[in-house]
Amino acid sequence: MVASFEHLDxxxxxxxxxxxxxxxxxxxxxxxxLRLCEEGFLTLDELAELLDSRKDSLRNHYINPMLEDGRIEARYKNIRNHPRQGYRTVAGIEGEE
Structure with a gap:
């Protein structure tokens, strides 16, 4: 899953x-x-596990809208269904009003 036990914690x-x-x-x-994805790419599986959420619900209600409005970005931008697709926070977004 994530790089280290400390990071996972x-x-x-x-x-x-x-x-x-x-x-x-x-x-x-x-x-x-946004906070979870600040340090690097997390997969939908990882996010679903961390948030105790269903993948489909997470993708449809949060990930896709956040991709569309530019708050997060996909690792494989041209291959939406890539098996190792991950998401990270776009730099500079978190603090803006």
Missing amino acids: ILRKIAEPIRSLRKAPRECVEATI
Whole structure:
């Protein structure tokens, strides 16, 4: 999965508030995805596991809209269904109002 146990621990701590809620507010889930993807690419499987969410729901409700509005980027931009597709936060987006 993720590079190291320490890094995985950090990611789990970031995701914990979303994992613990059955229905988290959209803004909170999006902000958490942005934080999780700040350090590098995470796959949909990794994000789903960290957030305790179904992959299809995560892709349709969060990942695709965030890709479209430019807040995150795909590792393989021209191959949307690449088996190792990953997503990361676009630099400079998090702090902008």
